[in-house]
Amino acid sequence: MTHVLVVEDDPEIGPELAQALTGSGYRTALATTGAAAVDQAELDPPDLILLDLGLPDVDGVALCRRLRVVLPHTVIVVLTARTQEFEVVVALDAGADDYLMKPFRLTELLARLRAHLRRQAPPGEERTVSVGKLTLDLPGRRAFVAGHELALRPKEFDLLAVLAGRAGEVITREELMDEVWDANWFGPTKTLDVHVFALRRKLAEHGEDPQRITTLRGRGYRYELD
Template sequence: MAAEILVVEDDQVILNTLAYNLTRQGFTVHQTTTGAEALKLARQLRPDLILLDIMLPGESGIKVCQQIRRWDRDVVIVMITAKDSEEDKVKGFEAGADDYVTKPFGMKELVARIRANLKRSDVGDRGKILQAGDLWIDTKNFVARVGGEPLELRVKEFELLAALASEPGELKSREDLARRVWGHPDVGTSRTIDVHIRRIRAALEERSAYDFIHTVRGLGYRFEPKPRAMADATRE
């Protein structure tokens, strides 16, 4: 069954080009030029992936992304931006985007990014149960629990947590994690990884008696469950 993609782009020429080429690649494509219509179609269609321009008339792509994430944390959102600054990328990821492409981009690059994100969002071939402290992760069914209670995470947050938890004690650089979760190392050079890690930690700290993810300054992160009191003493 063809993956469904919602393309949101206010430039009609670019929109038509994207729709034509993605259809030729075998995707089912829906399209719109406004944020308001994008929100409506996202609810109605429940697409597999949303290709979302950051610069839209009226509501920006950032605001549209934020609103979609309030009721759908699973759909893959790839931001399209003419801006290549780290700040804009971080804003997109903080809003809930999974990936980004910067204009101008080639169709081969875009299709590769789309396929990689769709592949990583399809968790049917995964089947590990990971346990550490009071944390339980089912990578096949995309479920994480702390003390038996569900842990609410976005797709990339879950994948980052699973990537770290699958190799406890191992130091993971930001570039390593970017390749594992996003399929390319570019994300690891920005604050994107740090933003996602901060969210994961906040979600865990609300429920868990353990600290799981530890920063190795200048190098990356290590997953190692430590009781909260012990972890606090270590930091001191």
């Protein structure tokens, strides 16, 4: 499961952001000081760090530089108030991969995280896919909704991986049959509908909207983005 470290000292923003990320299927830790961030990053290296530049105990840019040395391959996204915009350029030079201006929308943040995590993994070797509350551990062939593992059959996992991996796209029935059951499948395509029904039920059992998987009559299916 993708691990995100939130470094934010604001008692209203930090816990709420960490909770939202956990609800979206990420394993999340929260640090409220620069010292705690370094300790947590070394103890349990995250895949991505959300770093507030306005910390009470250390300069945010200096912390960014130190984290980049400790974690050369971890994605670092800095969070900054509009009055701190000049710091963004310095933070990017210090090793940050991206930035978000406060206030920001959760949907925008999640989209940025997904994009960075996709780019982080080598082509064909993506480790996780996260959409909404769903997270897929591709090498481990495990699926989680808000941290709860789904009991999926092999073809259910394969189908969900294709749909979530191309979230926002319309995927035709023919494409899905070819990718999940292979191009030589001669059985009824009704099996696709049965598997989609099962996936919707299992998503709903753990609190995800079953209509994340949308039917486009006569065309195929689409796994909806936030």
